[in-house]
Amino acid sequence: MLSDVPGLSEEEKSRLLHCVVVGGGPTGVEFSGELSDFILKDVRQTYAHVKDYIHVTLIEANEILSSFDDSLRRYATKQLTKSGVHLVRGIVKDVKPQKLILTDGTEVPYGLLVWSTGVGPSPFVKSLEFPKSPGGRIGIDEWLRVPSAPDVFAIGDCSGFLESTGKPVLPALAQVAERQGKYLANLLNKIGKDGGGRSNSGKEVELGGPFALQASGKHGNYR
Ligand SMILES: Cc1cc2nc3c(=O)[nH]c(=O)nc-3n(C[C@H](O)[C@H](O)[C@H](O)COP(=O)(O)OP(=O)(O)OC[C@H]3O[C@@H](n4cnc5c(N)ncnc54)[C@H](O)[C@@H]3O)c2cc1C
Structure with missing residues (x-):
């Protein structure tokens, strides 16, 4: 006008x-x-x-x-x-x-x-004294664990693979968070069934296969 x-x-x-x-x-x-x-x-x-x-x-x-x-x-x-x-x-x-x-x-x-240049880690995430992934998210290993704190897992936008895992950067998308949530639910059930449920018990249990993100759709779209 x-x-x-x-x-x-x-x-x-x-x-x-x-x-x-x-x-x-x-x-x-x-x-x-x-x-x-x-x-x-x-x-x-x-x-x-x-x-x-x-x-x-x-x-x-x-x-x-x-x-x-x-x-x-x-x-x-x-x-x-x-x-x-x-x-x-x-x-x-x-x-x-x-x-x-x-x-x-x-x-x-x-x-x-x-x-529209995206969102970054919150001040709270930044303040946590855990190793960080590239981009400043909470660093996790292939089983979504925070290596320096054996009973702490991190999923979704706040987390990313540690550089040492050699895994690619996870896109900050709901589909990633959803898949991680399902994977972690299974993993925690497994730890529970195998006699876990105590502090540090994740360390003693065979965790099984690591988390894998597979793209779907003909263009490899995660959305
Ligand atoms: C504009 C836009 C469009 C998008 N479109 C898509 C799409 O089409 N498809 C797709 O897959 N993804 C999309 N995404 C990305 C998707 O929204 C995120 O990847 C997804 O929401 C991440 O889930 P999350 O649970 O990790 O974090 P969130 O959904 O951000 O949830 C985190 C929750 O934790 C709460 N919280 C934060 N700090 C604290 C605290 N200290 N104590 C208690 N609670 C706290 C927050 O209030 C929030 O409710 C889009 C994002 C944006 C911004």
């Missing part, structure tokens, strides 16, 4: 109708795709004057969907490009009221900015 105010310069119109999403994780990718779809299917029809000005740009420091497998990343890149999302690799170093500044000095004027 603002861009329809008479007397605006072409440049100002383009700025107002430039939607920028920062962060190419699942949320940023999903949002950019939906926004572009909304623009192509609805906005352009209702507000014909915006047709040549409105754009969606997704800015990501590395690769989009970096915690997912390669085929899914390629698929998402293709779909986003097809639906008109402009993908930019860059690191935002400053946000001004009407423009972003990237580390290479590029200025990106915007009318709408969606910041």
Whole structure:
């Protein structure tokens, strides 16, 4: 609506109708795709004057969907490009009221900015004196145990494999948490049946196979 105010310069119109999403994780990718779809299917029809000005740009420091497998990343890149999302690799170093500044000095004027660079470990998780996984999550071994505290297990977004396990980074997704929950329920039942239930008993029991995350779906999607 603002861009329809008479007397605006072409440049100002383009700025107002430039939607920028920062962060190419699942949320940023999903949002950019939906926004572009909304623009192509609805906005352009209702507000014909915006047709040549409105754009969606997704800015990501590395690769989009970096915690997912390669085929899914390629698929998402293709779909986003097809639906008109402009993908930019860059690191935002400053946000001004009407423009972003990237580390290479590029200025990106915007009318709408969606910041979607993910969530980090909470101050409480950070304060725990357990070894941490890359990314600062509670470090766990292949059986989801915190090695320095034998009766402590950690699952879900707060935890990640210790680097020493050589296991890949777990995507912070509900499906991972759900699978870990099921695995851990079985493991605790096994420990209980095998005479566990006492402090440190996890150490004396044969734990069986380690936790394994298997992707499902033709693109290896965990969602
Ligand atoms: C916008 C968005 C979209 C997403 N979409 C998807 C999707 O489509 N598919 C998918 O698989 N995943 C998705 N996810 C990720 C998914 O939500 C998380 O991976 C999942 O919720 C992790 O589960 P969790 O139990 O580890 O943590 P949470 O769901 O965050 O639960 C942790 C709980 O612990 C509580 N808590 C925290 N600290 C304390 C404390 N000190 N004492 C007591 N309680 C505490 C919190 O209040 C919270 O209720 C999405 C996430 C976001 C943000």
